[in-house]
Amino acid sequence: MQLKRFYIDFTIAESPVVESIRNRISIPPTYVESPDSIYEMLLKSDDPVSLGKKTLFLTQNRGAFIRECPGTSHYTCCSYKILHIGTYCSMDCAYCILQSYFHPPLLQYFVNHNELLDSLNGIFSRKKIARIGTGEFTDSLIWEQIFPFSETLISRFSGQTYAVLELKTKTIQIDHLLDMKHNRKTIMAWSLNTEKMIHETENRTASLWARLNAARRCEASGYPLAFHFDPIFIYPGCERDYQNVIRLLFKHVSPENVVWISLGTFRYMPDLKWIIERRFPRVILPYGEFIKGMDGKMRYFKPLRIQLYKKIIAEIKKCAPDVVIYFCMEDDEVWQKALGCSPSEFGGLPQILDACVSKHCGIEKTVLESD
Template sequence: MIIKKIFIDANVASHPETERISRQLDLPVEQVDDPVSIYQWINSADDPVSRGKQVLYLTRNKGGFLKSCPGTREYTCCDYQILHIASFCTMDCAYCILQSYFHPPLLQFFVNREELDTELSGLFEKKEISRVGTGEYTDSLIWERWTDLTDYLVTRFALQDKAVLELKTKTVNIERLKALNHRRKTILAWSLNTPVVMQSEERRTASLDARLTAAARCQKWGYPLAFHFDPMIIYNGCETDYRRVVNQLFQRISAENIVWISLGTFRFMPALKPVIAQRFPDSKIAYGEFVTGLDNKMRYFKPLRIALYRQMVGWIRDAAPDVTIYFCMEDNEVWEKSIGWVPVRQGGLGRLLDKSAIKICDLIP
């Protein structure tokens, strides 16, 4: 843990969750009436991203917890719902979009659980399948050491049969999951990459072996699993390395317990490139063969993406012919040339993922 200080929004200073987290961390505390002073202090650093990871701001989520995935119409979206429980991350990855997404970057946790609970009640009352995840703006399991958020969420989702919760992580913070009655309504998901990428572009994350070991333990505890090869980085020899990771995955995990596997190559807004250059001077990931995509993000030249995707799909299919594979934010041409079909012809990607969740997580359609 690198957190050195807690800032508390004065409006939630007496909230039970604020008091409990403060006791758990036992760090210097400063109460603020307005976060502007925190923003200014973070932005004054030579490396605002690093400073933003060293403090925790406890506040209220004023904009609602449930949000639709911020996809773009130019690329196929999975119709995911984001559960916005916190922002930013204590780990540090060169490719992380959050470095340039938040202004300024600040690790913050939302304590107003009573409003979160109300929103979840509304979600569960709907007569439709929902796929919900907490890993869009933060890592889902970095909060385990000082909150009971996961205990609450897993237990809450276990009481209904229409929605599934996906907890995506690069950590191995799984110990408390063992004792929970999850009823297969929570998916434990890991971001995977090659050891080369993990060692050169990720700081303070668990190793590949540690992640797969954690996944195997969660499998033993009855949890459905998911894996995300995203962002895949293209470099000399990457094909051999990614194939080895796929082999390691299926040596440890049974295909029948995998809800889905996503594939996505490195893409970034141009503003991220100077941040990577400053914070990760040895990184070469932003200097590949990129073109500007329809969403104004820099993306690998399409034939390069398709070539790697086709190989990955083949390797996964060899090990698990029936597992659900999807691409994160790619167009119809990439789908057609990489996997041989286009989601719209199958009722849409969201519907396909719903079917997989129904099958593996025992949801009731």
């Protein structure tokens, strides 16, 4: 993290987590009673989105730590649960929806970990299968530089048999996690893209090779793996490029340890377009053949999505015939035409993914009652 400003909510100034983080950050903190002054400072700046990436606010999460994935009714959602450890991201992907999701965006890290762990205990005690991830409102591993909380999470998940944790990242900050006892209850997941897209749009992220190498090392440490091709971009030569990534992926990891691969083409709320245009004028990704989807988000024209999905799936099937592939936020027509089946044939997408974690992570079948 390249921080320029560092704020601490004065109500948690004495927290041991804060103390530990303060020792790792070289710039002096400013103590605030509320985030309002930080929001005001960000909104007054010429580029709040960029400044937000360099502004850290240590605070408490006063809302729910475990939230439902904000899917919409028009498309099939995986019913993943979000563990809310913080917001926003220090990396700078041109397409990142978080740029327009928070008003204004700000690196917030929640330090009331005891309450977070209490919420997790609540999930564990339900004795129902749960897939939980930290990589929805932020990257799962960017925070490890300031506080290695994933160690605590991996340890907590390893001691129960009802839930799996998915750590989704574009970083390679895994060294400190390799020797941990995880009991296969943590899935190490990477967001993947073509080398061209990583180079052109995923600023300050690890290279494709580095991500795959990190995945290989995690696999060697016994972790189950997952990969997310999301967002997928349509551009001249994209089919060949994505096929190359898939071949490279399975040169690094074995299909047997891949819990799932998700696919999702680029989609965004219309407001994001002008942010991308202003912040990344050379990037042409907002100029695809988009239409307004049923959820109000801009999506590639459906026949184009289906056409690319088919090519990517064919390559995955060639390399790893048994790996489960699913779509993030697509409808039945796309499932049928690109994958040849509908989630409802298997009881629904959540049930498909629950079966995956049962198989790969040792979740007992008796608790396959995801809600």
